[in-house]
Amino acid sequence: MSPRMPRAIVTLLLGLTLVVGSAGGAAAQQSTEQPAVAVRVSPAIMTVDHDAQGAQQRLRVDNTGSQPLHVVTEVAEFTVTPEGTTEFAGDERLSAAAWVSVDTPVFDIAPGGRRDVAVTVDVPADAEAGERYVSVIFAIPPTGSDGNIALTHRVAAKLYIDVPGDPVRRLELGALTGPRLVDSAAARLELTVHNRGNIHRRFEESTRLIATAGEEEFGFQNFTVLGDSTRVVEAIWADPPTFCWCSIDVETDDGQGNLLVASTRILMFPLRLTLAALAAGVGLSLLLAARRRRRTQRLQQLLTQATKTGSTPNNSHKGWRSWGRPGAGRRASVRSTSLSRRWPARSARCRTSSVPSPSAISASGVSADVRGEMRELKDTINGKVDQLNVFVSEVMRVAREVGTEGKLGQAAASSLEVRGVWKDVIESMNVMAGNLTGQVRNIAEVTTAVANGD
Amino acid sequence: MTNHTTATRLPQRMLTTAGSVLLAGSLAAAMFAGAPALAQTAPVTAEATVENAISLTANDATVALTGVPGAAATAASGLVATSNNPAGYNVTVLAGAANMAGTGTNTDVIPVADLSVGGAAANSTTAATIHTQDVKSADAGDAIPVPYALTMPHVNADVYSVGLTFTATAN
Numbered sequence: 001m002s003p004r005m006p007r008a009i010v011t012l013l014l015g016l017t018l019v020v021g022s023a024g025g026a027a028a029q030q031s032t033e034q035p036a037v038a039v040r041v042s043p044a045i046m047t048v049d050h051d052a053q054g055a056q057q058r059l060r061v062d063n064t065g066s067q068p069l070h071v072v073t074e075v076a077e078f079t080v081t082p083e084g085t086t087e088f089a090g091d092e093r094l095s096a097a098a099w100v101s102v103d104t105p106v107f108d109i110a111p112g113g114r115r116d117v118a119v120t121v122d123v124p125a126d127a128e129a130g131e132r133y134v135s136v137i138f139a140i141p142p143t144g145s146d147g148n149i150a151l152t153h154r155v156a157a158k159l160y161i162d163v164p165g166d167p168v169r170r171l172e173l174g175a176l177t178g179p180r181l182v183d184s185a186a187a188r189l190e191l192t193v194h195n196r197g198n199i200h201r202r203f204e205e206s207t208r209l210i211a212t213a214g215e216e217e218f219g220f221q222n223f224t225v226l227g228d229s230t231r232v233v234e235a236i237w238a239d240p241p242t243f244c245w246c247s248i249d250v251e252t253d254d255g256q257g258n259l260l261v262a263s264t265r266i267l268m269f270p271l272r273l274t275l276a277a278l279a280a281g282v283g284l285s286l287l288l289a290a291r292r293r294r295r296t297q298r299l300q301q302l303l304t305q306a307t308k309t310g311s312t313p314n315n316s317h318k319g320w321r322s323w324g325r326p327g328a329g330r331r332a333s334v335r336s337t338s339l340s341r342r343w344p345a346r347s348a349r350c351r352t353s354s355v356p357s358p359s360a361i362s363a364s365g366v367s368a369d370v371r372g373e374m375r376e377l378k379d380t381i382n383g384k385v386d387q388l389n390v391f392v393s394e395v396m397r398v399a400r401e402v403g404t405e406g407k408l409g410q411a412a413a414s415s416l417e418v419r420g421v422w423k424d425v426i427e428s429m430n431v432m433a434g435n436l437t438g439q440v441r442n443i444a445e446v447t448t449a450v451a452n453g454d
Numbered sequence: 455m456t457n458h459t460t461a462t463r464l465p466q467r468m469l470t471t472a473g474s475v476l477l478a479g480s481l482a483a484a485m486f487a488g489a490p491a492l493a494q495t496a497p498v499t500a501e502a503t504v505e506n507a508i509s510l511t512a513n514d515a516t517v518a519l520t521g522v523p524g525a526a527a528t529a530a531s532g533l534v535a536t537s538n539n540p541a542g543y544n545v546t547v548l549a550g551a552a553n554m555a556g557t558g559t560n561t562d563v564i565p566v567a568d569l570s571v572g573g574a575a576a577n578s579t580t581a582a583t584i585h586t587q588d589v590k591s592a593d594a595g596d597a598i599p600v601p602y603a604l605t606m607p608h609v610n611a612d613v614y615s616v617g618l619t620f621t622a623t624a625n
Binding site: 035036037038039040041042043044045062064065078080083084085086087088135137139142143144146147148149150151152153154155156157158202204205221222223224 | 505506507508509510511512513514515516517518519531533534536537539540541542543544546550554569580581583586588589602613614615616617618619620621622623624625
């Protein structure tokens with residue numbers, strides 16, 4: 001029992017050592033991950049009303065990190081680019097840099113500490129009414145010399161200084177632009193907003209600019225346009241309709257109670273889908289044509305074989321129409337015997353009934369005077385020839401009227417008694433004629449609207 | 455006597471009990487009835503004023519890029535920007551000089567445009583935007599990675615330095 005006690009104590013001490021060591025390591029790691037700079041400025045944007053005695057405002061600077069901060073204050077004029085980037089450079093006409101001073105240009109803040117910086121604004125008595133702009137920048141210069149690139153971090157507060165009087169409020173909407181054609185995707189629109197006045201306009205949250213397209217609405221980005229400046233802002237129409245010649249409008253007021261409207265039109269059309277459908281239709285037509293050609297060739301081979309089988313060497317070139325001619329009784333007997341032996345008439349009739357071919361047989365059918373099973377075969381063939389004549393003439397009519405003469409909306413007669421692949425051909429042709437009619441009429445409508453400038 | 459005394463005490467106890475019940479009831483009624491009356495006569499309005507603010511947190515105060523000529527030196531750093539401004543904010547970077555200068559009598563320089571900061575070429579005249587957005591940040595701030603890259607030119611071996619200034623501004 002006594003030897004176990006030291007072992008337990010040693011185990012306990014080792015465990016405590018590990019726990020303390022890991023905790024210390026974690027603490028050390030955490031300390032190394034502390035940010036070098038962490039500073040907060042509020043308010044970030046401040047509107048300063050005029051005070052004849054000189055307005056004094058407060059800007060609060062917080063050190064939110066764990067390192068002490070050395071802060072250098074700078075007053076600078078600024079402008080905002082059309083894209084929205086703040087540039088600390090100059091439009092002196094709207095600058096209030098000369099009117100503003102701070103009480104403590106340089107100061108230190110301990111970790112977690114706070115400093116209120118007093119900003120005094122003295123507006124000259126002869127200043128033009130409207131608004132002036134200035135920024136107060138709090139810069140934290142780099143500390144240490146570990147690297148060859150020294151980083152200064154700055155946070156700027158913007159001051160909109162109101163000069164009493166009647167400001168000029170005059171907004172203008174420039175071009176509303178977007179893609180001319182949108183193919184099944186979100187549409188991105190850009191709007192140019194000119195502020196010709198000398199007081200800022202803010203469009204954010206509930207006062208955002210809204211674009212309307214029929215029943216649908218979508219908003220522009222939040223933005224502020226300063227006096228005498230221009231902004232280009234964007235809106236994304238995330239879910240536009242598939243087909244639409246859409247008119248998109250943006251409305252606002254010019255600051256004087258007048259309505260401003262900017263408009264554009266976008267054609268929403270699934271171009272790639274349509275091309276794919278057309279390609280599929282053409283491919284289907286080619287497949288059907290190839291299949292028809294194969295069947296024709298196969299039937300032609302069968303008929304050629306039947307002709308050869310039922311003919312003597314002397315009249316084999318005359319074919320089916322030579323049968324039953326006067327004085328050909330012996331040859332007919334030989335043909336009949338041969339045909340019955342090598343290609344039974346019933347089998348031929350059966351194949352002919354199920355595999356018709358308009359090009360293998362004369363358009364007028366078989367006219368020879370035959371009897372018995374050959375007569376049945378003749379009647380079957382002639383019946384099919386008549387049926388195919390009607391079929392071919394119907395198909396040719398639709399193709400001519402739709403494709404050549406431009407008579408849209410035509411369709412092959414549904415009363416045709418055809419089955420199998422021929423029925424498929426009729427139906428496919430009717431579908432294609434209908435699709436072509438619809439697409440051509442849609443394109444005609446759009447083209448007419450474009451031509452009319454709608 | 456004893457009976458008389460008992461007969462006299464009983465009504466007193468009853469009166470005491472009844473009086474206590476009436477008093478307690480009156481106080482309770484006053485409490486329940488009086489509270490709404492007080493609320494109606496003295497309404498309290500709670501106000502919370504939230505100022506707009508912007509903050510910037512930087513991982514590093516300096517960055518070191520080291521390498522031999524021809525090598526691509528890189529370093530990773532980052533910022534966290536936080537703002538409750540409804541129109542968002544932007545962060546730009548501006549170089550303090552057109553060239554990264556060496557030390558002492560070394561006259562070689564590295565053009566600052568060769569230095570890529572946050573995916574954009576550094577510029578000493580126009581600030582490059584490394585992040586912008588038109589909505590307020592996430593509650594805990596938006597992490598903005600700032601990678602540095604420089605292909606070391608064939609210049610004298612030395613330490614070439616430049617200052618970069620990051621500025622966060624509300625839109």
